[in-house]
Amino acid sequence: MYRIVIICLLGSLLAIASFGQSSSPRPELLNPKTVEAISTDDLRQLLTHHLNNGDKSGNLILVNFWATWCAPCVKEIPEIVKLQEKYKERGLRVIAVSMDEPEELETGVRPFVRKRFPNFVSYLCKESDHDKFASVIDTAWNEIMPTNFLIDRNGKLRATLTGGKSYEEFEAVITPLLP
Numbered sequence: 001m002y003r004i005v006i007i008c009l010l011g012s013l014l015a016i017a018s019f020g021q022s023s024s025p026r027p028e029l030l031n032p033k034t035v036e037a038i039s040t041d042d043l044r045q046l047l048t049h050h051l052n053n054g055d056k057s058g059n060l061i062l063v064n065f066w067a068t069w070c071a072p073c074v075k076e077i078p079e080i081v082k083l084q085e086k087y088k089e090r091g092l093r094v095i096a097v098s099m100d101e102p103e104e105l106e107t108g109v110r111p112f113v114r115k116r117f118p119n120f121v122s123y124l125c126k127e128s129d130h131d132k133f134a135s136v137i138d139t140a141w142n143e144i145m146p147t148n149f150l151i152d153r154n155g156k157l158r159a160t161l162t163g164g165k166s167y168e169e170f171e172a173v174i175t176p177l178l179p
Helices: 002-020 040-051 071-090 102-116 130-134 167-177
Strands: 036-038 060-066 092-098 122-125 147-151 157-162
Touching (some): 040 060, 040 092, 040 122, 040 130, 060 071, 060 167, 071 092, 147 167, 157 167
Parallel strands (some): 036 122, 060 092
Antiparallel strands (some): 060 147, 147 157
């Protein structure tokens, strides 16, 4: 029994240590001027970067999985943009990731974002295995679109919001976790 507990603890410590030791994200991922394709490792590095923002408090991170073909996703994008603008000074960071097919980056996703939401910073998952990609945040992701993961300043997943949410619904979950 004690061996199992010790093995579980060691495994958890190794996972936590590897999460925090990723190298820095590529510079174009920190301030993307367009939709950038990212890998599982890129997502891990972005999360680590935003959690370790140079002060002791870190950031509160909202990771949004969306797609151009998903009507509830498209409907909530303006709400997410408003949240980011209102709460960025208090440490809210949004990492939006399109789950469209990687080959649609140039012909679909970039033009869509440029035309409909020019101030929406997003990435595109370039992994074919979306479950593996999402497992960086939550191994139990159920592939519902949109899905929003709220990660607190300590790197703990605090909420998973699925289906289209309103500004008020987001705000009710986010503001208690902000300073």
